Amino acid sequence: MSDVSETGxxxxxxxxxxxxxEVKNLRTYFDVEGKTAKAVDGVSFHVFANExxxxxxxxxxxxxxxxxxxxxxxxxxxxxxxxxxxxxNGTNLLDMSYAEMRKIRGNxxxxxxxxxxxxxxxxxxxxxxxxxxxxxxxxxLTKAEVTDRAEEMLTLVGIPDARRRLKNYPxxxxxxxxxxxxxxxxxxxxxxxxxxxEPTTALDVTIQAQILELMLSVREKTGDxxxxxxxxDLAVVAETCDRVAVMYGGKVQEISDVKRLFAxxxxxxxxxxxxSLPRPDxxxxxxxxxxxxxxxxxxxxxxxxxxxxxxPLRESRCDTIEPELVEVRPDxxxxxxxxxxxxxxxxxxxxx
Amino acid sequence: xxxxxxxxxxxxxxxxxxxxxLKIHYPIHGGVFLKRIGEVKAVDGVSFTINAGExxxxxGESGCGKTTVGKGIMRLIEATDGHIWFTRRTGERVDLxxxxxKAMRPIRSEIQMIYQDPYSSLNPRWSVGDIVAEPLTVHxxxxxxxxxxxxxAWLLEKVGLTGEQAHRYPxxxxxxxxxxxxxxxxxxxNPRLVISDEPVSALDVSIQAQVVNLMQELxxxxxxxxxxIAHDLSIVEHISHRIAVMYLGNMxxxxxxxxxxxxxxxxxxxxLLSAVPLPDPSLKRPDRIVLQGEPPSPLAKPSGCxxxxxCPLAEAACAEEIPVLTEVAPGHHVACPVVLR
Numbered sequence: 001m002s003d004v005s006e007t008g009x010x011x012x013x014x015x016x017x018x019x020x021x022e023v024k025n026l027r028t029y030f031d032v033e034g035k036t037a038k039a040v041d042g043v044s045f046h047v048f049a050n051e052x053x054x055x056x057x058x059x060x061x062x063x064x065x066x067x068x069x070x071x072x073x074x075x076x077x078x079x080x081x082x083x084x085x086x087x088x089n090g091t092n093l094l095d096m097s098y099a100e101m102r103k104i105r106g107n108x109x110x111x112x113x114x115x116x117x118x119x120x121x122x123x124x125x126x127x128x129x130x131x132x133x134x135x136x137x138x139x140x141l142t143k144a145e146v147t148d149r150a151e152e153m154l155t156l157v158g159i160p161d162a163r164r165r166l167k168n169y170p171x172x173x174x175x176x177x178x179x180x181x182x183x184x185x186x187x188x189x190x191x192x193x194x195x196x197x198e199p200t201t202a203l204d205v206t207i208q209a210q211i212l213e214l215m216l217s218v219r220e221k222t223g224d225x226x227x228x229x230x231x232x233d234l235a236v237v238a239e240t241c242d243r244v245a246v247m248y249g250g251k252v253q254e255i256s257d258v259k260r261l262f263a264x265x266x267x268x269x270x271x272x273x274x275x276s277l278p279r280p281d282x283x284x285x286x287x288x289x290x291x292x293x294x295x296x297x298x299x300x301x302x303x304x305x306x307x308x309x310x311x312p313l314r315e316s317r318c319d320t321i322e323p324e325l326v327e328v329r330p331d332x333x334x335x336x337x338x339x340x341x342x343x344x345x346x347x348x349x350x351x352x
Numbered sequence: 353x354x355x356x357x358x359x360x361x362x363x364x365x366x367x368x369x370x371x372x373x374l375k376i377h378y379p380i381h382g383g384v385f386l387k388r389i390g391e392v393k394a395v396d397g398v399s400f401t402i403n404a405g406e407x408x409x410x411x412g413e414s415g416c417g418k419t420t421v422g423k424g425i426m427r428l429i430e431a432t433d434g435h436i437w438f439t440r441r442t443g444e445r446v447d448l449x450x451x452x453x454k455a456m457r458p459i460r461s462e463i464q465m466i467y468q469d470p471y472s473s474l475n476p477r478w479s480v481g482d483i484v485a486e487p488l489t490v491h492x493x494x495x496x497x498x499x500x501x502x503x504x505a506w507l508l509e510k511v512g513l514t515g516e517q518a519h520r521y522p523x524x525x526x527x528x529x530x531x532x533x534x535x536x537x538x539x540x541x542n543p544r545l546v547i548s549d550e551p552v553s554a555l556d557v558s559i560q561a562q563v564v565n566l567m568q569e570l571x572x573x574x575x576x577x578x579x580x581i582a583h584d585l586s587i588v589e590h591i592s593h594r595i596a597v598m599y600l601g602n603m604x605x606x607x608x609x610x611x612x613x614x615x616x617x618x619x620x621x622x623x624l625l626s627a628v629p630l631p632d633p634s635l636k637r638p639d640r641i642v643l644q645g646e647p648p649s650p651l652a653k654p655s656g657c658x659x660x661x662x663c664p665l666a667e668a669a670c671a672e673e674i675p676v677l678t679e680v681a682p683g684h685h686v687a688c689p690v691v692l693r
Contacts, residue, residue, distance in 0.1 A: 174646050204414055205583065276560070277561075278590035290562045290565060
């Protein structure tokens, strides 16, 4: 949104913006019934400082496993991070000990989940849980200071009468207010990176608008924090993200800034997704374009391109050779044999 | 085909269903003896019509009563008051509300339902063929087995599956395919009215369009009438001829889809539509009206206009009585005296 022009400027100036998070060739596998499910299979992307980066995909695309891998929250067994690197602020999170990682979680990277009721502990008050987060982060505050800070955080996320609300239990909050409380908890730690996994999927549309606006406004207030937004909803991406990675079959299929992704999607899967959405400027009741077939099972992925079976442009090489994720336009990446790279070489020459 | 396959004689424009001041209140029990201590007015005096052959979209946020309306028509929940006039295939117009179980049964074959969750709405121990055949065995017990099997195979093909798949079990199907099975089951009795409650919201984006298209194709082929209940406003806008908007048990606006989306009148409809994220950064949206607060609990419904506690236009008079729907354009009704003044 506000940063689109900035991203546009970045494409000409190259990638000298500071990368807060860089995921390189991440592979997260699950051992299920003697077989290996490659939920995330070679995912690479980076998130700049002060950026909202979206990961969009359907169920089984690997988007949530990617976010859990960054937090090192993959249940092991059956899951394991098979390989790759996750560089955050100069250190590889995958090299860290459990104790070191605990310090990163919350302090540096916070996460908010889809279902706030299951993420909050029902037997403690909102205030207790919020204050616990604050105490953990800022040792040495007095009791009164902690309470003040908790009240300040609830007010920041738009909960009226915050002092009294601290004494409420999660069940006394509505869905939208619980999600606000979760955001308050995540932000109390002043993280550099906020990972939001489907933060508005369980909410009504008017509340969704409030929460998305809140997340964006909080980013402005807290300075240079970045948001990694995981969602299935392309419209949410269009409204909130600066750049986005489209995932399918455990792989990133396309990375682009949001404006150019919607204006000119490069990967056939992205194209199919965008044309299958009903839009207010399309003719009503006219048939929607569809992507035929179904998402391939994660237990039984095709050897070549993961989207080949459903792709209108499929060629014989697509079934056998997996395409690489290559920069086909300046700062735009696609994993498809049929997207011809153009402009990249020119841009590199211009830079040199 | 068979006796069960009577052609639908729906000519568009005839009223198929008319809800008249429909009220559905749930009792709340509490205390030691579980006495009735109050009630939730889930549907609180709603009136609308559905014309034969059209799709009426019913939208609103959680707790607004849209699902209860659907269940009320199916008589899965007893109405507290009001009438539901339904025109039967024979042309007879009956009020469903006072009907007993036995009298309701033949009518159920004319009103069928598609459910939201394709995982829990199909019995995992039954083959898909048995699932689709069940309404036939209930409503047409005299149908011969061979005829029934043929009809099941035909239905499965109509929804994009194959007749051979009748022997398979639900777990062998994906979410989108299961929803197709649910649609085949709903169509097995040749219903006149199909109530679909969030039929695509559990499906992936790339599958949603497949199911929406299928529903439209079947509507054209069989002259079906849909009550399409959903919270996804872009899908509802796409599929509906007319749209009704509910808030906290009351209908606040109803009108032709285009008219309602292009010129929403009620302050709630305007806020709701402005909150819908658009799937393209280049699309122009009306200025977003961000509503303050959240819908009040239906347990403590405000007096008068239910929306007044969040309404930017609320006045003292709004607390006095529930506004009635008033026509603002042909077929477009709005329940807000303030905005109409």
